[in-house]
Amino acid sequence: xxxxxxxxxxxxxxxxxxxxxxxxxxxxxxxxxxxxxxxxxxxxxxxxxxxxxxxxxxxxxxxxxxxxxxxxxxxxxxxxxxxxxxxxxxxxxxxxxxxxxxxxxxxxxxxxxxxxxxxxxxxxxxxxxxxxxxxxxxxxxxxxxxxxxxxxxxxxxxxxxxxxxxxxxxxxxxxxxxxxxxxxxxxxxxxxxxxxxxxxxxxxxxxxxxxxxxxxxxxxxxxxxxxxxxxxxxxxxxxxxxxxxxxxxxxxxxxxxxxxxxxxxxxxxxxxxxxxxxxxxxxxxxxxxx
Numbered sequence: 372x373x374x375x376x377x378x379x380x381x382x383x384x385x386x387x388x389x390x391x392x393x394x395x396x397x398x399x400x401x402x403x404x405x406x407x408x409x410x411x412x413x414x415x416x417x418x419x420x421x422x423x424x425x426x427x428x429x430x431x432x433x434x435x436x437x438x439x440x441x442x443x444x445x446x447x448x449x450x451x452x453x454x455x456x457x458x459x460x461x462x463x464x465x466x467x468x469x470x471x472x473x474x475x476x477x478x479x480x481x482x483x484x485x486x487x488x489x490x491x492x493x494x495x496x497x498x499x500x501x502x503x504x505x506x507x508x509x510x511x512x513x514x515x516x517x518x519x520x521x522x523x524x525x526x527x528x529x530x531x532x533x534x535x536x537x538x539x540x541x542x543x544x545x546x547x548x549x550x551x552x553x554x555x556x557x558x559x560x561x562x563x564x565x566x567x568x569x570x571x572x573x574x575x576x577x578x579x580x581x582x583x584x585x586x587x588x589x590x591x592x593x594x595x596x597x598x599x600x601x602x603x604x605x606x607x608x609x610x611x612x613x614x615x616x617x618x619x620x621x622x623x624x625x626x627x628x629x630x631x632x633x634x635x636x637x638x639x640x641x642x643x644x645x646x647x648x649x650x651x652x653x654x655x656x657x658x659x660x661x
Contacts, residue, residue: 372527373430373431374427374430374431375431375433375485376420376488376489376490376491377487377491378416378433378434378454378492379413379436379477379492379508380409380416380417380436380445380493381410381437381445381498382410382436382441382444383408383409383496383497383498384405384406384408385405385406385407385408386497386498410493410497411556412493412494412497412554413492414561415558415560416492416493417561418559419491419520419522419552420432420454420491421454421561421562424453426526427526432449432454433456433458434446434449434454434458435457435477435480435481436457436458437465437468437477438460440579440580442459442461443576443580443602446458447575448564450568450572451565451572452561452562452563452564453562453565453568456597456600456601457600457601458480458484458600458602459600459602459603460476460477460480460603461604462603463616464604464612465615468615468620470503470507471507471620471621472614472615472617472618472619473507474503474507474508475619476608476615477504478512479608481508482512482609483607483608486549489531489549489552490508490509490512490514490549490552491552491553491554492505492554494519494553494556502553505518506518512551514549514551515547515550515551516546516551517531517533517551518535519535519536520533520535520553520554521554530546530548531546531550532545533545572597574591575598577601577602
């Protein structure tokens with residue numbers, strides 16, 4: 372059976388390069404001040420989607436992402452690795468969204484895309500660590516969900532079987548299609564870019580990118596429709612402005628505190644029996660050990 376697969380992917384700030392300008396005064400992330408990367412666990416999810424495509428001829432993989440214009444890079448990354456197309460949700464009204472508003476926007480976009488068999492994304496994004504968006508999308512669409520997936524074992528007869536890696540061990544779980552699945556970072560890493568696909572999709576752009584860039588390629592986009600990346604606003608997905616962005620986000624950041632880690636008091640001992648005994652007595656007295 373062929374499958375219609377949607378991969379929920381997010382462009383996130385590279386948390387290895389967080390500086391003093393990482394946050395705005397209102398408590399939201401200053402994404403313009405940080406390098407952007409493909410959310411790591413979403414790459415794990417993309418690999419599972421691509422494996423399904425390989426196993427089921429005729430299947431398609433669609434990347435769905437929400438963010439500013441530069442988030443189109445995420446779609447291109449997906450295309451370079453084997454995805455077929457992608458949609459960018461971008462609108463000022465989407466800005467500042469918490470998980471509730473984000474899942475609403477994604478759910479509305481999935482409804483516009485149409486019926487699909489598998490919606491798959493990473494367990495969580497490294498800029499929020501909430502692990503809430505996938506389950507909330509499932510709830511809004513009224514679909515079954517399987518979280519903490521490590522491997523998709525098979526799809527047959529309208530059902531999917533996956534291996535979950537949870538704190539208590541490993542589970543094998545089966546669910547009906549259509550379904551929402553979230554994938555752990557312990558799943559197989561995503562395959563590298565494909566040189567042939569890079570050449571095919573390197574000029575793929577959204578309409579905004581084309582308006583801001585070199586117009587010499589106008590004929591190219593007319594001749595090769597697969598290079599035209601869809602760009603959707605709130606109105607394009609029939610969204611309710613009251614449920615998008617900051618206005619649709621009940622989560623509010625009240626304060627931000629910068630924590631500076633400093634070395635604690637240290638003590639050097641010679642290693643003599645007496646000093647070792649004294650240290651043990653001290654550690655027992657302050658309940659560090661014992």
